[in-house]
Amino acid sequence: MSSGTSAPRTVRRVDWRAVAAGLAAPVLALVIAILVTSLVLVVASDPVGKVWETLLLVDATDAQRSRAVVNMLNSATTYYFAALAVAVGFRMNLFNIGVEGQYRLAAFCAAYIGAAVSLPAPLHVALIVVVAMAVGAMWAGVAALLKATRGVSEVISTIMLNSIATALVAFLLRKAAGDQGSSLNLSTDQLPASGRVPGIELGFLDTPIRVYGLVVLAAVAGLLYWLLLERTRFGFDLRATGMSESAAVASGVNVKKMVVAAMLISGAVAGLVGIPALVGEDPYAYTLTFQSGLGFTGIAIALLGRNSPIGIAIGALLWAYLDVAANRLQIQAGVSNEIVTIMQGTIVLSVVVAYELVRRYRVVSEQRRVAAAEPLAAGGGPVGGGGPSGGTGTAQGVPA
Amino acid sequence: MHAVVGENGAGKSTLMKILYGMQRPDEGTISVEGREVSFSSPADAIGVGVGMVHQHFMLADNLTVLENVVLGAEKLHGIGDKARRRISELSAAYGLDVRPDRLVEDLGVGDRQRVEILKVLYRGARTIILDEPTAVLVPQEVDELFANLRELKAEGLTVVFISHKLDEVLAVADEITVIRRGTTVASVLPGEVDSRRLAELMVGSELPSPETRESTVTDRPVLQVEGMTLHGADGRAQLEDVTLTVHAGEIVGIAGVEGNGQSELVECILGMRAATGTVRLSGEDVSTWSTRRRREAGVAYVPEDRHRQGLLLESPLWENRMLGHQTQRPNARGPLLDRRAARADTARIVQENDVRTPGIDVLASALSGGNQQKLIIGRELSGDPVLLVASHPTRGVDVGAQAHIWESIRQARAAGLAVLLISADLEELIGLSDTLRVILRGRLVCELDPRTATPESLGSAMTGAALPGASEGAGR
Structure with missing residues (x-):
């Protein structure tokens, strides 16, 4: 859409910290969900390894995998x-x-x-x-x-x-x-x-x-x-x-x-x-x-x-x-497929908590960033001492 | 009694949070009565006798004073007669005049503040931190507060007092610490400095004053309010027969103790509440217009509570630049947003108004109060408004930002803007206004000449006392 001349203006530096913060929450939630689910399986003395193998379709045939992909897209x-x-x-x-x-x-x-x-x-x-x-x-x-x-x-x-x-x-x-x-x-x-x-x-x-x-x-x-x-x-x-x-x-x-x-x-x-x-x-x-x-x-x-x-x-x-x-859980691993419902529930709960943590972290880190930049922004010198009509309206030195 | 003064964003609040255990310091130590301590929560702070009275009261309106005081401290003296006796004792000992069985909602601002102080004393505080205690008080109440604080001092308590109002600091403090950009820049005794010098220490430069210069008032009415009346849910009139006119190039100041109908007046003028009576904008009857239509017609609005009404705190600055002007250029073209133009214009506002920020993608919540307010002022004065409705434009804002905001308003006035100014800062009202009106219980009760008015005469007019040099019944 953007023409050649205007492109440089729209290009923005990718803020990798923001990207990382955005990804941190879902990844964290997934990890917690995997841990909790494994814990439940261990407590119930179900075969943990076999369950993950089945869920990851490790032991599935090509036809089964293909079927799973289409069903997944449809759902x-x-x-x-x-x-x-x-x-x-x-x-x-x-x-x-x-x-x-x-x-x-x-x-x-x-x-x-x-x-x-x-x-x-x-x-x-x-x-x-x-x-x-x-x-x-x-x-x-x-x-x-x-x-x-x-x-x-x-x-x-x-x-x-x-x-x-x-x-x-x-x-x-x-x-x-x-x-x-x-x-x-x-x-x-x-x-x-x-x-x-x-x-x-x-x-x-x-x-x-x-x-x-x-x-x-x-x-x-x-x-x-x-x-x-x-x-x-x-x-x-x-x-x-x-x-x-x-x-x-x-x-x-x-x-x-x-x-x-x-x-x-x-x-x-x-x-x-x-x-x-x-x-x-x-x-x-x-x-x-x-x-x-x-x-x-x-x-x-x-x-x-x-x-x-x-x-x-x-x-x-x-x-x-x-x-x-x-x-396939019930047949392949002999574990009730409700374990997946537990996992889904854990993902949602942990993701909500994780997002809130990340949001708070973001607010605080932005505040730090502003605080850190403030002496810089004022680098053009404090408000000029010209009294009431002094240079308050004039632009300060803006950092490059 | 020790005062801490400094600009907004200078680090006062952070310092207080550390002293009160809400935040942990990266380095350094705190000593109380000679012993080094470290706090990980406000409970630790109160444990060694450090208590805090917040700027915004933390009281439950529908409970009594007794219930509010014991809330969270039930273990000390229970919740019954023993607690009531203790409250009465404290009240008598420090001259606080607090009656334990009144409902908080029936109390005035000054009384509520005394309840807050009592709450802290009840928890055994020997050092009391007050965060901008006078921000919400009228001059008479300020005097009473200071009398109470002197009483506390006389009983051997330590008071740490944070304020912007330098005259007050000079009047009551025994020692003053000035902080700027996170460090102590000076420790002075009140006898050594005057308020001008103190303010210069705070901003690191010379001082502004709110005085407007030559009159720019024209005879062209921009805002005409006639017979505006608003009834609350309980049937009581919140505004009664308010009639006022603001001309191009004129600043009309509305003085009043908070809660006398100022917020309602503003919201009715903006069309956020439906009142009876007529509102005309540049001669046109806009009474039935929506808020959006009024804003598109050139009504700029600086709300009293910038966090609640003026900003989207979790949005970046450039989105906040659109807020309230999202239907107008440069923010929108037809039904679509024009993000590029909005961003460019945000950069202009940031630069022209000296909003201190590393960029326009920063969340609004990250800025200090003064910078947030400068952004709002810049936004509202963009796009050639005809009328500015400004509620407490410099509340909670440092001296530097205050000077900038005053200057912006003055320049806009000189360019023919009509301004309705609501403020609790009496010097600001007297200094900026061309006409002063006093609002009391929803009615405009009198008109004062800002050239002859003093904070004292205005203060007594606001409380409904006799009015020297005022023309009675201007609003009727």
């Missing part, structure tokens, strides 16, 4: 949307606990409407995506309105809306299934071929399963998230509100409007959580066994990725990797 795509949705709220101190309900209702409605219409392929998929986003936003909008007009905590209202959404989807699913589904496996009608998105085949991998086509949408969503938050006025208002509501108000932000806007965006992104699987995987329908619990995973990954689009991507991949690797 991570889903997790990415969930974590982005949560992160939008987090950036302004809003806790959207309701991603769970939002995506389930959205996926159901998108599946139902997607199966009921027939359109040319790209439009059909677009319609499904738009419906999902609209329904997710609407469901989050209920919590947003309650907060903006009546001051109801979004934590409470979204938790309650989760329960309502679960019941509502169960109720509607029975209606939608009509008499074609057995009571054991209720389902919406299958999406017609025009509403499906073909998977991407990774040629170098030895597996028939494919990566969700909508992995591309996840990447686009991450990019838009970054653009919106870091490069627009709206994003600045949103971040300012999250960092200091009182300062945001003084700067002219209408906090109520921002609450509604942020919740709607969060809900719209949440609506996408179920869509990659819906349009990319058999049975191409919303069924009783549609994956649940992703909203809460999203919260954990948003924390892990520190609300940054790249961080969340790495967090989602790590999380998905652990999930996929855990599947």
Whole structure:
């Protein structure tokens, strides 16, 4: 983007200390998680070495590894949307606990409407995506309105809306299934071929399963998230509100409007959580066994990725990797795969603590840096002794 | 009684934190009553009799004085009658006049401060550190505080007193230590120096004064407030029928004891609270405008609490330069931020305002108070504002920054800026203002001429006492 002439101005020295500080927290958290998990295994007298071997796919065949990679990418795509949705709220101190309900209702409605219409392929998929986003936003909008007009905590209202959404989807699913589904496996009608998105085949991998086509949408969503938050006025208002509501108000932000806007965006992104699987995987329908619990995973990954689009991507991949690797634990190592849940929980807890430690360290070290630079900044000499009108307004010698 | 004076960022607070055990020194020793000690927590400090009264009171409003005093020190005398007796004894012994069963929320600022002192005494302190104790007091209360401190001294206690207000330091201290950039630059006796000399020691240069020179007041009204009334949640009027006009090139000072409606007045003018009455900006009725629209129309705002309202502490300086102006050039082009222009303009502000920082990517929290405030002043005076609403622009700011801020305001005034100045620093108000109004219980009660007003006459007007040379009822 930047032209040749302006490039030198935009080049900034990479602050390696900042990079190191940024990496320190997640690495530290991972190490702690590994230690705690190993400790649990030792206490339970399970084979520690074998567990790590299995988790690291040391003993897996090429086909198993390839399969794991694709499954990981697919899970991570889903997790990415969930974590982005949560992160939008987090950036302004809003806790959207309701991603769970939002995506389930959205996926159901998108599946139902997607199966009921027939359109040319790209439009059909677009319609499904738009419906999902609209329904997710609407469901989050209920919590947003309650907060903006009546001051109801979004934590409470979204938790309650989760329960309502679960019941509502169960109720509607029975209606939608009509008499074609057995009571054991209720389902919406299958999406017609025009509403499906073909998977991407990774040629170098030895597996028939494919990566969700909508992995591309996840990447686009991450990019838009970054653009919106870091490069627009709206994003600045949103971040300012999250960092200091009182300062945001003084700067002219209408906090109520921002609450509604942020919740709607969060809900719209949440609506996408179920869509990659819906349009990319058999049975191409919303069924009783549609994956649940992703909203809460999203919260954990948003924390892990520190609300940054790249961080969340790495967090989602790590999380998905652990999930996929855990599947083989029971068979290969004879250890319950819940050990991975323990590890995931430990990672999140330690990462939160580690980030806080790093943040404090950063604040203190910045203060030191400023203090150290201060005599330098004043190197141009103390304020000239010209009395009231003296050279206070004139520029001091600025260090090169 | 020992006073420590120095600019903000000179290291006073750090020194006090070390003395009170909140921070550990890298080198050096502390001795109390001849014995060398080392503190790893405030509890250690109080253990050897060193107590601290913070600048910002640490009291729970909804508890009584007794409960506040015993909180965290329940082991000493319990929480019942024994504690109450001990409080009464201390109060009587040191002339503090504290009644243990009153609710803290009913107490005035001076009373609260005495409760803080009592809290420290109750814990057995023999050395009391007071961090800028007079910052929140009116002159009459300052006198009372000093009487209390003399009482403490007479009883054999040691008082360490940190202040910016040099006249006060000279009046009460027995010995003065001046620090600058982290080292002691002078130890003087109050008899040897006057306040000018002392301030020069502090900044290492000659002194500014807040006086404005020739009048630049025009007859073009910029801000017109008519009949502004605001009711609080309890139905009591926080502002009542406030009417005032600020002309281009004029500084209107609002004097008042804190909590008499100043914050509310400012927030209503900025549109952060909805009040009845009209607000006009350059003749246009802006009463229904949002805060953002008012700011875009040229209202600059220096908030009273820069940490809460003026800065994003955990953001870099250049993002803070955008705050409050994020919709305007150079910070934004259309809906997008213009980061490059904002960064360049931040560098300009930093340079022109002598903000001492190694760069513009530093977090705002890393700067000292004076440098933070210089950044805010520079930001707010950028982009040709028509009106500046400045609340306590030099509060908690060192003399050097204070001089700079005064000069900036004066220059802007000369260029035709209308300024509404709210301050607790009476000399600043008298020195800078073209017109002085006094606010009392939400009403503008009188108008004084800054050429004839003195801190004493202003002080008594603020507390509602008889007003020499004041025209009564200007606000009605």
